[in-house]
Amino acid sequence: MKAITRLICTAPPSCLLTRSYSLTPSSLIHDFTNFCFQRDLSKSMQAMDAMQRHGIRADSITYSELIKCCLARGAVREGKLVHKHIFSNRYNSETFLTNSLLGMYVKFNLLKEAQKLFDEMPERNVVSWTTMISAYSNAKLNDRALKLLILMLREGVKPNMFTYSSVLRACDGLSNLRQLHSSIMKYGLESDTFVRSALIDIYSKLGELQNALHVFHEMVTGDSVVWNSIIGAFAQHSDGDEALNIYKSMKREGFPTDQSTLTSVLRACTSLSLLELGLQIHVHVLKFNQDLILNNALLDMYCKCGSLEDANFIFSRMVEKDVISWSIMIAGLAQNGFSLEALNLFKSMKVFGPKPNYITILGVLFACSHAGLVNEGWYYFQSMKKLFGIDPGREHYGCIIDLLGRAGKLDDAVKLIHEMKCEPDAVTWRALLGACRVHRNLDLAIYSAKQILKLDPEDAGTYVLLSNIYANSQRWEDVAEVRKTMRGRGVRKEPGCSWIEVNKQIHAFILRDNSHPQIHEINRKLSQFIHTLIGVGYVPDTNFVLQDLEGEQRADSLQYHSEKLAIVFGIMSISREKTIRIWKNLRICGDCHAFAKLITKIENRHIVIRDPVRYHHFKDGVCSCGDYW
DNA sequence: CGTTCGTCGA
Numbered sequence: 001m002k003a004i005t006r007l008i009c010t011a012p013p014s015c016l017l018t019r020s021y022s023l024t025p026s027s028l029i030h031d032f033t034n035f036c037f038q039r040d041l042s043k044s045m046q047a048m049d050a051m052q053r054h055g056i057r058a059d060s061i062t063y064s065e066l067i068k069c070c071l072a073r074g075a076v077r078e079g080k081l082v083h084k085h086i087f088s089n090r091y092n093s094e095t096f097l098t099n100s101l102l103g104m105y106v107k108f109n110l111l112k113e114a115q116k117l118f119d120e121m122p123e124r125n126v127v128s129w130t131t132m133i134s135a136y137s138n139a140k141l142n143d144r145a146l147k148l149l150i151l152m153l154r155e156g157v158k159p160n161m162f163t164y165s166s167v168l169r170a171c172d173g174l175s176n177l178r179q180l181h182s183s184i185m186k187y188g189l190e191s192d193t194f195v196r197s198a199l200i201d202i203y204s205k206l207g208e209l210q211n212a213l214h215v216f217h218e219m220v221t222g223d224s225v226v227w228n229s230i231i232g233a234f235a236q237h238s239d240g241d242e243a244l245n246i247y248k249s250m251k252r253e254g255f256p257t258d259q260s261t262l263t264s265v266l267r268a269c270t271s272l273s274l275l276e277l278g279l280q281i282h283v284h285v286l287k288f289n290q291d292l293i294l295n296n297a298l299l300d301m302y303c304k305c306g307s308l309e310d311a312n313f314i315f316s317r318m319v320e321k322d323v324i325s326w327s328i329m330i331a332g333l334a335q336n337g338f339s340l341e342a343l344n345l346f347k348s349m350k351v352f353g354p355k356p357n358y359i360t361i362l363g364v365l366f367a368c369s370h371a372g373l374v375n376e377g378w379y380y381f382q383s384m385k386k387l388f389g390i391d392p393g394r395e396h397y398g399c400i401i402d403l404l405g406r407a408g409k410l411d412d413a414v415k416l417i418h419e420m421k422c423e424p425d426a427v428t429w430r431a432l433l434g435a436c437r438v439h440r441n442l443d444l445a446i447y448s449a450k451q452i453l454k455l456d457p458e459d460a461g462t463y464v465l466l467s468n469i470y471a472n473s474q475r476w477e478d479v480a481e482v483r484k485t486m487r488g489r490g491v492r493k494e495p496g497c498s499w500i501e502v503n504k505q506i507h508a509f510i511l512r513d514n515s516h517p518q519i520h521e522i523n524r525k526l527s528q529f530i531h532t533l534i535g536v537g538y539v540p541d542t543n544f545v546l547q548d549l550e551g552e553q554r555a556d557s558l559q560y561h562s563e564k565l566a567i568v569f570g571i572m573s574i575s576r577e578k579t580i581r582i583w584k585n586l587r588i589c590g591d592c593h594a595f596a597k598l599i600t601k602i603e604n605r606h607i608v609i610r611d612p613v614r615y616h617h618f619k620d621g622v623c624s625c626g627d628y629w
Numbered sequence: 630c631g632t633t634c635g636t637c638g639a
Contacts, residue, residue: 064630099630106631130631165632197633228634235635263635296636327637362638369639398639427639613639 025056032058036065041073048085057089060097067100071107079104083117092122099127106135126157134166145170161192168198172205190215193223200226204233224255232264240268244277257284259291266297273583273610275305276501292320296328303332306581306608306615323354331363335614337624339371356388362395369403370614372628377403394422398431405435406628410444426456433462442469460486460493461586498566498584502573509565518569523560526568533598541591563592563609571603579606587611588629597621 032047044066051058063086070079083101091097098121105114118124118132129152136145149167152159159167164184171177181190181199189195196215203212216230227250234243247265250257257265262285269278278301288294295318302311315321315329326349333342346364349356356364361384368377381400384390392400397420404413413432417424429451436445449466452459463486470478495511509516516522530538563584570580588596588611600607601621609616617624 067630096630101630103630125630127631132631134631160631162632168633192632194633199633201634223633225634230634232634258635260635265635267636291635293636298636300636322636324637329637331637357637359637366639395639402639431639 025054028054028056029058029062033062033065036062036069039069039072041069041075041078044069045078045081048082052085052088060091060094063091064097064100067104071104074108076108076110079108080113092120095121095123095125095128099125099131102128102131106131111135111139124155124157126152126160126163129157129159130163130166133163133170137166137169140170142170142173146174159187161189161195164189165192165194165198168195168202171202174206177202177206177208177211190218191220193221193226197223197226197229200229200233204229204236207237209233209237209239222253222255224250224258224261227255228258228260228264231261231268235264235267235271238271240270240272240274243268244272259288259294262288263294263297266294266301270297270301270304272506273305273499273581274501274506275307275581276504278302278305290319292318292322292325296322296324299325300328300332303328303336304610306336306579306610306617308332308336308338321353323357323360326353327357327360327363330360331366334363334367334370337370337615337617337626339367339373342367343371343373343376356390358390358393358395361388361390362399365396365399365403369399369406370625370628372407374403374407374409392421394420394425394428397422397424398428401428402431402434405432406438408435408439410435410439410441414444424451426452426459429455430462433465437465442473445469457489458491460491463491464493494585496562496584496586498562498582500566500570500580500582502570507566507569509562509569511560511562516565516569518572519565522565522568522572525572526564529568529599530595532602533595536598536602538594538598541589541594561589561592563588564595567596567599567607570607571599571605576605579608581608581610583610585612587613588616593623593627593629597623 028047028051032044032051035044035047048058048066063082066082067079070082086092086097086101098117102114102117105111105117114132114135118128121128129148133145133148133152136142136148145167149159149163152163168180171180174180184190184195184199190199196219199215200212203209203215212230212233216226219226227246231243231246231250234240234246243264247257247261247268250261262281265281266278266285269275269281282298285294285298295314299311299314299318302308302314311329311332315325318325326345330342330345330349333339333345342363346356346360346367349360361380364380365377368374368380377400381392381396384392384396397416401413401416404410404416410432413435417428417432420428429448433445433448433452436442436448446466446469449462449469452462453466456462463482467479467482470476470482495513497508497510499506499508507516530540563582566582566584567580570582574580588609593616596607596609596616596618598621599605600618607618609618614625614629616629
């Protein structure tokens with residue numbers, strides 16, 4: 001065998017030290033292999049080059065090691081060179097090896113190169129197809145992913161669990177999953193945990209929670225990820241109760257919980273306003289104190305449960321903060337009535353933080369609108385494109401219409417609606433309607449209400465409000481018409497409901513529902529309070545013209561508003577030094593707001609009420625919203 | 630050689 005000059009090694013790999021320095025083709029292969037396994041990219045590349053010049057072919061295992069080496073270094077150019085060598089050495093029919101190359105291109109995010117290679121491959125097995133499908137699913141090119149699955153089936157390649165768990169990610173937007181689900185069953189793959197969690201997740205994304213639950217319940221041998229999927233499904237669809245129940249079963253059955261579980265559980269606490277449970281979960285979170293997503297969920301929980309001291313503490317202690325952390329904190333401050341602090345935080349974000357996104361700006365505009373900062377809000381709205389490269393969307397317009405409307409600039413608000421680049425939706429008009437309520441503009445209120453009902457014919461509150469306005473103007477025919485439409489469409493107003501957590505129990509107070517065991521005592525106490533408050537200047541506000549309360553609920557029901565009952569119950573059952581926290585489904589009315597302010601003064605209490613839009617911190621007879629909500 | 634689950638909004 002002809003000896004060849006040593007070209008590559010300046011120092012031989014340690015395993016070669018005992019060998020002669022004269023190189024043979026087999027020793028060159030040996031060196032190449034060693035460099036590859038040592039992940040020494042530049043020497044491997046030189047060795048590969050030398051072998052090529054001497055017409056020596058390395059084995060496919062070594063090439064696949066070299067691909068791993070390129071991947072580890074992020075060496076795109078070298079990877080492409082390896083690709084060339086593999087093909088010139090006629091390895092392109094070694095599917096194992098070409099699949100490695102395919103995987104490399106996908107990991108480098110070079111989908112075009114991957115597709116080209118895929119098209120040129122003489123043989124494509126299930127791994128080749130799955131690699132491409134997974135690449136397109138990840139890139140959210142759903143159509144391509146689904147199309148590949150069809151082509152694959154047409155070519156007679158049998159998909160496996162890898163294929164389905166990948167392709168399912170590309171199925172949001174699909175009208176139904178029946179066909180796909182039954183082919184999974186046909187291949188007997190539904191019991192695979194990867195497939196099961198992907199199925200649960202996609203059913204959840206399509207809003208088909210019952211189907212998700214069905215897939216979950218058919219599970220025989222479980223897996224934490226499957227549990228996480230179903231808990232996440234309910235948490236994301238605001239069914240915190242069910243999410244927490246499943247979490248309890250998960251623990252009972254002994255499955256380990258991880259960051260993902262806790263994130264969803266915290267989200268459930270957030271949507272149910274369960275501060276006490278959230279505090280308990282916080283203890284478990286400490287085990288994962290470096291997890292950004294989990295910390296964000298914790299931060300959001302404290303903001304949305306109205307505990308800003310805790311939120312501030314978490315925010316200041318987080319090692320890593322991303323745009324979501326900042327957005328949560330800015331919106332959280334604003335919703336809790338600390339608009340100026342929110343804007344200050346935004347200013348420091350611009351200096352020290354990440355680039356704001358669409359949602360961050362929304363929080364900033366919300367802060368301006370709830371603090372009455374017309375000029376500042378308008379400035380951010382006008383310049384958001386220039387300053388942050390974000391085009392104002394429908395939601396931003398909603399905020400700014402709210403801002404103008406609250407400030408009494410109804411004409412400007414209307415003008416802006418007509419100038420919007422995107423079509424106004426029901427939420428846009430609802431912002432204007434809210435302003436009409438505050439500033440008692442009946443004609444414009446009627447107009448906005450009609451626009452809302454065109455876009456959202458199910459909106460019970462708007463029907464009731466419209467009918468109240470007509471009744472107030474004695475337009476009885478119009479009242480009858482609205483009522484008729486409402487009945488015809490089967491729309492019913494959701495009753496006002498307030499919740500309060502006492503001793504880890506949630507107590508619900510629903511308008512005209514007397515099922516609470518202590519309801520008589522609560523009512524008696526409430527009457528006493530009202531009597532006392534009238535003595536210090538409280539005047540029950542019975543003007544419902546621009547409220548969306550049902551007519552028949554008006555006359556005597558003021559004192560039975562669910563939040564008043566919850567407040568009284570809270571005073572009765574929560575110790576004095578603790579904050580009374582209430583969560584309700586409708587926005588607080590002016591009368592209850594006045595009631596809450598006064599009662600914190602005479603009872604020396606701290607009350608936080610969370611409504612669907614923001615938080616009211618009542619203390620010493622004043623509210624953090626400054627009566628501006 | 631290819632797979633599943635978690636955070637911010639009017």
